Amino acid sequence: xxxxxxxxxxxxxxxxxxxxxxxxxxxxxxxxxxxxxxxxxxxxxxxxxxxxxxxxxxxxxxxxxxxxxxxxxxxxxxxxxxxxxxxxxxxxxxxxxxxxxxxxxxxxxxxxxxxxxxxxxxxxxxxxxxxxxxxxxxxxxxxxxxxxxxxxxxxxxxxxxxxxxxxxxxxxxxxxxxxxxxxxxxxxxxxxxxxxxxxxxxxxxxxxxxxxxxxxxxxxxxxxxxxxxxxxxxxxxxxxxxxxxxxxxxxxxxxxxxxxxxxxxxxxxxx
Amino acid sequence: xxxxxxxxxxxxxxxxxxxxxxxxxxxxxxxxxxxxxxxxxxxxxxxxxxxxxxxxxxxxxxxxxxxxxxxxxxxxxxxxxxxxxxxxxxxxxxxxxxxxxxxxxxxxxxxxxxxxxxxxxxxxxxxxxxxxxxxxxxxxxxxxxxxxxxxxxxxxxxxxxxxxxxxxxxxxxxxxxxxxxxxxxxxxxxxxxxxxxxxxxxxxxxxxxxxxxxxxxxxxxxxxxxxxxxxxxxxxxxxxxxxxxxxxxxxxxxxxxxxxxxxxxxxxxxxxxxxxxxxxxxxxxxxxxxxxxxxxxxxxxxxxxxxxxxxxxxxxxxxxxxxxxxxxxxxxxxxxxxxxxxxxxxxxxxxxxxxxxxxxxxxxxxxxxxxxxxxxxxxxxxxxxxxxxx
Numbered sequence: 001x002x003x004x005x006x007x008x009x010x011x012x013x014x015x016x017x018x019x020x021x022x023x024x025x026x027x028x029x030x031x032x033x034x035x036x037x038x039x040x041x042x043x044x045x046x047x048x049x050x051x052x053x054x055x056x057x058x059x060x061x062x063x064x065x066x067x068x069x070x071x072x073x074x075x076x077x078x079x080x081x082x083x084x085x086x087x088x089x090x091x092x093x094x095x096x097x098x099x100x101x102x103x104x105x106x107x108x109x110x111x112x113x114x115x116x117x118x119x120x121x122x123x124x125x126x127x128x129x130x131x132x133x134x135x136x137x138x139x140x141x142x143x144x145x146x147x148x149x150x151x152x153x154x155x156x157x158x159x160x161x162x163x164x165x166x167x168x169x170x171x172x173x174x175x176x177x178x179x180x181x182x183x184x185x186x187x188x189x190x191x192x193x194x195x196x197x198x199x200x201x202x203x204x205x206x207x208x209x210x211x212x213x214x215x216x217x218x219x220x221x222x223x224x225x226x227x228x229x230x231x232x233x234x235x236x237x238x239x240x241x242x243x244x245x246x247x248x249x250x251x252x253x254x255x256x257x258x259x260x261x262x263x264x265x266x267x268x269x270x271x
Numbered sequence: 272x273x274x275x276x277x278x279x280x281x282x283x284x285x286x287x288x289x290x291x292x293x294x295x296x297x298x299x300x301x302x303x304x305x306x307x308x309x310x311x312x313x314x315x316x317x318x319x320x321x322x323x324x325x326x327x328x329x330x331x332x333x334x335x336x337x338x339x340x341x342x343x344x345x346x347x348x349x350x351x352x353x354x355x356x357x358x359x360x361x362x363x364x365x366x367x368x369x370x371x372x373x374x375x376x377x378x379x380x381x382x383x384x385x386x387x388x389x390x391x392x393x394x395x396x397x398x399x400x401x402x403x404x405x406x407x408x409x410x411x412x413x414x415x416x417x418x419x420x421x422x423x424x425x426x427x428x429x430x431x432x433x434x435x436x437x438x439x440x441x442x443x444x445x446x447x448x449x450x451x452x453x454x455x456x457x458x459x460x461x462x463x464x465x466x467x468x469x470x471x472x473x474x475x476x477x478x479x480x481x482x483x484x485x486x487x488x489x490x491x492x493x494x495x496x497x498x499x500x501x502x503x504x505x506x507x508x509x510x511x512x513x514x515x516x517x518x519x520x521x522x523x524x525x526x527x528x529x530x531x532x533x534x535x536x537x538x539x540x541x542x543x544x545x546x547x548x549x550x551x552x553x554x555x556x557x558x559x560x561x562x563x564x565x566x567x568x569x570x571x572x573x574x575x576x577x578x579x580x581x582x583x584x585x586x587x588x589x590x591x592x593x594x595x596x597x598x599x600x601x602x603x604x605x606x607x608x609x610x611x612x613x614x615x616x617x618x619x620x621x622x623x624x625x626x627x628x629x630x631x632x633x634x635x636x637x638x639x640x641x642x643x644x645x646x647x648x649x650x651x652x653x654x655x656x657x658x659x660x661x
Contacts, residue, residue: 019297058426062404086404147597148437150466150657151430154406157312159428161412183660195660199403202513204660212462216660220513224612231612234459237442239539254458256615 017131018065018081018100023055023162025136027112029066029090036111044073047080049090050110051117053133057165062086067119068094069108076124077105083165136160175201176218183216185209187266208232208253209266210244223270224256230268231255300423304415307367307376311415314365315351315429318344321359329358331389334494340588342470343498346433348395348411349475355394356380364418375418382412387478387487398428399483400516408516435466435657436597441538443527444545445613447636456613457543458523464661467520467528468654469598470588471500471605472511480511498587500605500652504643508608512655520654522611522638525620529594529601529635547634549594549601550577554634559602562628570628578603580628598654602633605652608641616640619651 029052034040040048052066064086070078082098084090108121116134123129141155142148151157176182182197182204189211197204200218207229208214214232223231230253235244244252246263255261255270262271314321319341327333332349344350355363355378364375382393396412410428417423440461448455474491475498481490491497503511512519529549534540547554554560559578562568575583576591580603592599600607607620617638626632632639641651 019301022298022301056404060398060402060404062402145437145464146439148466149432150435150437150464150659151407151410151432153437153464153466153659154430156407156430157316157432158308158430159405159407159410161426161428197660198400198406200516202510203516203518213660220509221518224615232463234442234461236461236539237457237459254456254613256612 017133020055020162021053021065021133023136023160024053024116024133025056026054027117027135028052028054028064030112034110036113037109039107039109040069040071041107042071044071045075046071046073047094049094051112052090053117054086055162056159057162057167059164059167060161061165061167063162063165063167064088064090066090066093068098069105072106076103077108077121078103079105079108079121083167085167175199178202178219180218181215182218183213185211185213185215189213205229206232207267207269209268210235210246210249210252211266215267224254224259226259226270228270230261230270296420297423300417300420301425303367303369303374303417303420304376304425306369307365307374307415307417310365310367311376312429314354316345316432318347318350318354321354323359327353327358329353329356330494331391332356332358332494336495338584338586339498340586340590342433342590343473343588346429346431347475348397348479349497351378351411351413351429352391352394356391372419374420376415377418379414379416379424381414381424385482385487387482387490387492395429397479397483399514433469435468435655438465438467438524438527438596438656439535439538441532442540442543443523443532444530444543445523445526445636446617446638447545447634454543455545456523459539460527464659465524465656466659467524467596467598467656471600471607471652471654472508473497474499474501477501477503477511480514484514500587500650502650502652505608505641508653509610512653515655515657517655517657519608519610520656522609522617523613524656525607525609526636528596528598531595535595545636547636548578549592549635559628559633563631564629566627566629568628574628578622578628578633579624580622580630580633581624581626582628583624585624601635606639606641606649608651608653609638611638614638619649625649 029049031048031050047068047070050067050069052064054064057063064084066082066084068080079102080098081100082093084093104124106122106124110117110119119131121129176199182200183195184192186192191213197216203220204216204218205221206214206216223229233252233254235252238251242249245266246268250261250268253261253268259270261268322344327335332353357363364377366373366375378394380392380394382396384390384392398410398412400408410430412428414424414426438460442457442459445456474496478490509519530546533544546552548557551557558574570582576589579586592601594601602622603624606623609618609620611618619639619641621632621639
């Protein structure tokens, strides 16, 4: 009897919204098909990733709480919350053990809005839980940037840190070496993948190629010198609609006095 | 009977449905902290407003001199340390009212001493990016507590929102032009988010860099010099800026930030004019122009606020020399190191307090060459800029 009492007490504890969810900055891994406020009934007896919540812990680790749901079928439903590194994928951990589980769920629905997530579930015994998960407000970037600081531009006057997660520092997260391409832009001016330039230890530099954003590399900017990339001059001061490919119009770049631009494909260098 | 059964049926119980005054201590604590953040940020960003009229009692952190302007105390960790260790008042706290009840927020001295400063536990810890979860290169970690809710605390990073300011996207001119009909070197910064330091990098900031890079023994120890510009060699200037994800300021950006555009709304004007001073297009109409004609010109306090030249009293962190986009010290004050990829030898803004107001160095777009070491031992200040990728 005593055991049952303790067991039900633990279950009740598990049903509380995790307190560190007051430090949530972003929502990721949203389920592809489930709609807001749709009661989730299929596929029965399967584990689904509903969404994940990202935050920063006291050790400055980017953490992510993956919220999984086993849809009720032959067995009742279950919520599982697993904490992983923010760079990892929830789907890779869907069948792994988790830190928190809430069993005996009869039905569940949720809705994702700008301010956060409302998650409602009914447990055996018809007890309804309503979790309101609120995102930590990120400052909105003003339309007029005049007088704005770089810290304000990045959207944070302050960053709340959640308690320690006991996540080990990810070995995948290392500074990129000097000279590493951190933003790839192809000859059609398409950005091939999200910028990794925040992983440069001592800044980044661009090799101008006439695109709105040129390819970027880790390291200190030393443009305009002999055998160095040319410096970016811009593509609007000319007031022309030309295609600013180095081989046809290199006015988007410049070199130091006495040197001239030489092209390597679209990219401008100084010789 | 049916009615009684209906009343006895099992009904869904709503748990924590409405957003109201929380009865869970953790929730109440986090909501009090959230409610107190505007006041905490005011203390951090506008430290000068809290500065007492009388003497301070935190000589390890601040030795105030009246020639240091209030801006020095904005986003300043030594101000934060002094405030919370009781340098201003015996029991410092930020009082806020939340749902009709008063709460008192304070910082905790939970961080190890920085022995280069003092043996006191710190109310902040220097933060430098060591992984990539945060889009933030540096900041100050602090821990807050609420007197009425003991046993709980909140750790957060305060960012430096006081340091730099945005360079609007438009076309700009570099340097002087020989002929006013000539447009000279024109460039633009469209699609680039550039932020320029408002002031010179100080000894206080370079001290932090040295502490973070394990060179605490070489910091500037004279507290009266902490607000002064850091006078370090060119390599260190570049390395300092790069360490924080920034770059040494470029000559063309300095010109852009100091030469007021003729029309702020016209971002691609037909002609890009080159004003001769940050506050007046025509230098001859300013005290600098008059001093060129009259070598005995008597400087007024207002002149020295606009440009600290030879004969002015020293002032640090004065804000009266603000340019059109919010940086300071366009002319006068210290010689300033500038990266110049257009004309690499022109890497020094020579206009400074070293020269008579009638000197021809006192004009925008006029640069010199900085040769380090003797016999050219100039006190050369510097500042950084940051380009942010969206």
